Amino acid sequence: MASVRRVFFDYWLGWHSQSRVKSPGTHPTSRMITKLFIKLCFLGHRDALKEDLSALENLMMYAALGAINLSHESALQYLWQFGLRGREDLPVHYLSAGQKKRVVLARIAMQGAPLWILDEPFNALDSQGVQGFIGLLENHSSQGGITVFTGHQDINILGLKVLEL
Amino acid sequence: MNAFFMIVQRDLLLVMRRKSEVLTALFFFVIVTSLFPLGIGADTALLRKIAPGVIWVSALLATLLGLQRLFASDYLDGTLEQMALSPRSFVVLVLGKITAHWVVCGLPLLILAPVIGLQFDLDTAALETLLLTLLLGTPVLSLIGSIGAALTLGLRGGGALMSLLVLPLYIPVLIFGAGAVYAKSVGLDVTGHFSLLGALLILALAFVPWVSAAALRIAIE
Numbered sequence: 001m002a003s004v005r006r007v008f009f010d011y012w013l014g015w016h017s018q019s020r021v022k023s024p025g026t027h028p029t030s031r032m033i034t035k036l037f038i039k040l041c042f043l044g045h046r047d048a049l050k051e052d053l054s055a056l057e058n059l060m061m062y063a064a065l066g067a068i069n070l071s072h073e074s075a076l077q078y079l080w081q082f083g084l085r086g087r088e089d090l091p092v093h094y095l096s097a098g099q100k101k102r103v104v105l106a107r108i109a110m111q112g113a114p115l116w117i118l119d120e121p122f123n124a125l126d127s128q129g130v131q132g133f134i135g136l137l138e139n140h141s142s143q144g145g146i147t148v149f150t151g152h153q154d155i156n157i158l159g160l161k162v163l164e165l
Numbered sequence: 166m167n168a169f170f171m172i173v174q175r176d177l178l179l180v181m182r183r184k185s186e187v188l189t190a191l192f193f194f195v196i197v198t199s200l201f202p203l204g205i206g207a208d209t210a211l212l213r214k215i216a217p218g219v220i221w222v223s224a225l226l227a228t229l230l231g232l233q234r235l236f237a238s239d240y241l242d243g244t245l246e247q248m249a250l251s252p253r254s255f256v257v258l259v260l261g262k263i264t265a266h267w268v269v270c271g272l273p274l275l276i277l278a279p280v281i282g283l284q285f286d287l288d289t290a291a292l293e294t295l296l297l298t299l300l301l302g303t304p305v306l307s308l309i310g311s312i313g314a315a316l317t318l319g320l321r322g323g324g325a326l327m328s329l330l331v332l333p334l335y336i337p338v339l340i341f342g343a344g345a346v347y348a349k350s351v352g353l354d355v356t357g358h359f360s361l362l363g364a365l366l367i368l369a370l371a372f373v374p375w376v377s378a379a380a381l382r383i384a385i386e
Contacts, residue, residue, distance in 0.1 A: 040250065042246070042247070042250050044243050044246055045243070046241070046242055046243030046246075047242070047243065048242060048243035048244045048246065048247045049242065049244075050175075050179060050242065050244060051242065052179055052182035052183055053175075053178070053179065053182070057178070061171075061175055062247070064167070064168075064171040065168075065171070065247065065248065065251045065253060066251055066252060066253075067167075067168075067251075067252055067253065091182070
């Protein structure tokens, strides 16, 4: 995480380089990190959903955590967009792995950060889910956002640059 | 401030969804404190004398039971990582989690204490003092315990290590908490005890959230 934070911070410096000059190697202060994290959406190995809360409650929790004003209706819209209609109020532990992943995608779409760093976001998604997610990614990049993600699958996304590791 | 109430509300909601975890700690408190009068017998003078110590030690152990789960579930499902990455102040979020832990594991002890006190034949004055010391002391237990919980997060067998780390730090609270009740029952002045407990609480409130947040950052990295 320390090195990841370093990378995020260097990215952030680049983001702000037009408006202010910073010497490389500046230690990130907490205020800078706060500013950066508003712009960042991170998905790690674990899906970071509370199993005992419903999909809707999870989404509302992340909206509150990200200081985002999210109405009940628009939260439902995000879930419906990823095919979770009728499962909004089920505790997440009743959902399958693919459905959980869809809740995570709804969260990513809801947070609306310009930088997404996603670890294997395509795992457990069915082909319909993959198509929906590709649409989301293309929409994101067409609006000037950046996505960095890892994956095993061959995926066709507009403007995708592949790094073999 | 919003972040604080948000996290308290979320943690309480999670507890309501899984009540068994909290009830375990409460029943532990009730049963341990009930075993003493049963084991010692109906010697009211002796019971009255040991009551403050027994109730306070049981409260320490009951708090310790709940501590293991303070950060563990958020750590395991990755939510803690998201909290650390969120634009909200991590320290405030940690303080919110500690507060929720106190509401769940400390506050019920206060409500149960008068009933437990009856088993030890405590009079009203001693019961009042006991309640007040618990009111000042249990938040300190939750706060100090959170440091241990954060430091042992993700370790195998961290529970035992946490007890070893945390219990010695509980000693001042135990001494002044139980001491106040004893002093009251023999007619001594107890303002000194309360001042010290209050000082401990203020000190813990001022420093512990930062320490715990730093320890959690180490655990996540």
